[in-house]
Amino acid sequence: MAKGGIKFKDSAAAYERLAADVAARRFAPVYLLMGEESYFIDALCDRLAATILDESQRAFGQITVYGRDTEAGQVINLCRQMPMSGDRQVVIVKEAQQMRGLDKLSLYTQQPSPTTVLVLCHKEKSADKRSAFYKGAAAHGAVLESVRPRDYEIAGWLAEHLRRQGLAADGKALSMLTDHLGTDLSKIANELRKLLVSLPEGTKRITDADIEANIGISKDFNNFELCKAVLARDMERSLRIAAHFARNPKDNPLLLTVMALFGQFRQLFLLNYLRWQSRHKGLPFPPDGELMRILRLNNPYALGELKQAAGEWPNRKVFAILGLLREYDAKSKGLNAGGMSDGELLRELLLKIFLL
Template structure:
């Protein structure tokens, strides 16, 4: 199977387009919703289930089956039935990656019924794009491919998702959520939905204080604040945060902290290089918009903080720190850690970064 070149942002954009078509009642005869990221697949399947038929029609003409409980031949038979007292019937196949005889659906995808809308939810991986089943779905229906996000892609999506719910997220609030919930956008979406109903009515902006109040995530002791303290060479504050992490190791795993620090020093390395290149060529430093793209940050304030910190972090030092972070990445996985707990390793790492 050919490796996909699709990016998370492409999946997110395709999701918005497809959701708009569904709300406008522009339906395809069949939908193949597939890929590693389940959030978009579930959201589209739920939207189709709620939109195609009205509540009275669903009792007679909407069927949901699960892959582990059926097979391809049975799904085809369901799709060939005629709707009762309506224009369409809807057949939704959940967990289709577990369906026995998936290729039997090729006969149907190549010649779908005009009175059935088939929704196939194929999670965890893509269907084989070389198969007759996939080719039929692509030729006669709509195929949606859902790609998991990388760490740096969560921030922009998080901000956009919040905006679609009617409120803005402060930079620190977004960073706190992303750090605490990782790249699981189902968890992120659920947390934002809870926030939307928890904050006072009329709230238009979510702050770090709101995150702390309504989710329990600390606005002082988190990787966002640790990275800021390190960037400012504030050793006392960095060690205070590290002490909190040491007392709460399950909430603050060392590996996640090392990754956050690595991302920040990687940005410093790139920024130093771009400034050196501009001096060497006698050209202006790229504008903040270009720097945001290169550094993969979604606001000019973050670029400003990095630029301000550059004199304290020459690239010779940054390069050495990147090597240190690779060393502690291995230690966080138990390699050459000598049995030291995560809290002790983090304190040791911070001292090696911050002290001359």
């Protein structure tokens, strides 16, 4: 969670709201786009740059400067100028966090020009909310605070992102994308754009075969299939997938695999604990809809697999496995790895899990 209680879902909702305003040509005089997650900042800036002025006006009415090459006084002067063509001009400041004297922009944000749209892209961190600069932007313009997602939030965001484009994706296809690409929204969106261009016209649902054919992620050898094999206690298949990972280490980093396994065993731990509460404390066992919310699942089929396998993984084992995964998370980052490769570490980890 970011300072001020902003969560990733809040950032995503704010982005969609502002994007809808841009599409309806409801423009604010100042946009402060700030935070650690650059995807929403870049995407909204691009929308504004392509929408406010038409193509013939941009050459004279739209200027982009960079924070490291300018200072607040210069930006204010640009914003106070009258438009050279039309009734509006656009000033875009990229990497605004590097600007000298950024706080002095409060002289402008507290009284912005009605004929200028100022777009400030403030990356890496959020601006100080106590500053007059921020308060002016919030009072007289629009602020987007963009926070980074947690790994479990990616699948839901991606499913909604596809829905807005009239598409859906199978649960396995979503898992293949998120497990392989991590939490980098820009990377995910870029791969998704390439995928959508490659799909046959009229496609409404993305499958694991589409992911394999167009992005190059194997539909048989990926973290989704590894987690499924481990859950089913299929040691042979698990080690076969691990061997494939060892032959293709760049496409299958150990850190992402450990994160995927940790997420699955965390879900098992919670599911077992809820069952224990139901049996020993008389608390009602949650219905499937509530379970999916608690376990952060978006696929009823995955919930069914977890419930079916939970009996094979009592919490005394799950707790020990979570400890192992924390240990190998550190090893995947080079701590006490003993010079072992990712493939060797993964094989060792899986054998320890199955031998518990």
